[in-house]
Amino acid sequence: MSITRAVGSDHQLARLLQIGMVLEEVVEARAYKHAQSMETEPEAEILALLEDAAEESAEHRTKLESLVDKLEAEPVPFDQIEPLVEAQYGQTKPEDFDGVLYDQLCNEETAYKFYDDVITAIEASETSFSIDRHHLVTVLSGIREEEADGVEEVTTMMESRQ
């Protein structure tokens, strides 16, 4: 066991990026489920938010997959994660539109925290990765920035509904 918060190998980096892919896939699958499972038709504003969230997560997943490929690791396919989300969704689904927004806020905040921690751990590392470190940090920082924008967008929407 080590308490060092630094990424120590290509293998560990690839594993973290795979976890990032799964997080994005969970967001994407849950957004689809939220839109389908609401008993009443979601408001246009919320529906647009869910569609944007699913689209953005798919884009992030593609970027992460490209990094995982370069590390010669296996990407995590969306169709592997979607049934897992489906299987557990009943126990974790939001009860109303405010719950959907709260879930979406958690998604964005969690993703932001994840990328922030991974970037910190990469920057703290002296390991020479087999992919370009500058490119890696640039891609992850770009995704982190979009997650920060997402937090702001959902927060604004939640405040406007109060």
Next chain:
Amino acid sequence: MNTSDQYLKVIYLVQQVEDGPASTGRIADMLDVSPASANEMIGKLQERGFADHEKYKGVSLTEEGIVRARDALQTYCIIERFLIEVLEVERFREEAKTLETVIDSTVAERLDTIIDRESQCPSCFAPEADVCELLECDAVESVDSEMAD
């Protein structure tokens, strides 16, 4: 998981194994840090009200420390189970230990939405075997056989 939570988790597990206060040496060994570093962090945990340190006896967690330690252990259990169930990682214990330094509890909570975890978690974690006793998979069997050899 931050450094103090890693310490709290290890103290909690060592206390269970030793059935009493955790020795600083054992804590340092498990975290792969020097006894001086362990002593320094234990002092900080005591200042924050998470632990009591008695010279020559060892460290005991306070009630607040136990709550935080169990939360940290639960985060670890989620990572371990996620690695087995979702990514099908054979060396899940080794990898969980390297990943827990980077994976925060909020991230683990999201991963938890796609795994099957028992409600008694983390009480089902067996400190001596250093693994959840409810995990059933080939990987656990191979760990068990390695320990038996």
